[in-house]
Amino acid sequence: MNNTSFRVLMIHTNPCIRVLKEVKALYKKGIYIDVLCKELSLTPELKKYANFIYRWTTFESLQKFL
Numbered sequence: 001m002n003n004t005s006f007r008v009l010m011i012h013t014n015p016c017i018r019v020l021k022e023v024k025a026l027y028k029k030g031i032y033i034d035v036l037c038k039e040l041s042l043t044p045e046l047k048k049y050a051n052f053i054y055r056w057t058t059f060e061s062l063q064k065f066l
C-alpha cells in the first residue's frame with residue numbers, strides 16, 4: 001500500500017515539540033498530516049509539515065468538527 005493513501009489527524013490544544021517530531025517523521029514517509037488545535041504558539045514550525053491546520057476555539061466547536 002502506498003503511504004500517500006494514509007492521512008492522519010492529530011488533535012491537540014497546543015502541540016509541543018514531541019508532536020512536531022512525530023509530524024516530521026510521518027511527513028518524511030509521505031503520510032499526509034492534518035492538525036486540529038486551539039493554538040500553535042509552541043511549535044509554529046508545524047505549518048511547514050502539516051497539510052491542513054484546523055483551529056477550534058471552544059469544546060463545542062471541537063465537538064462539531066469531530
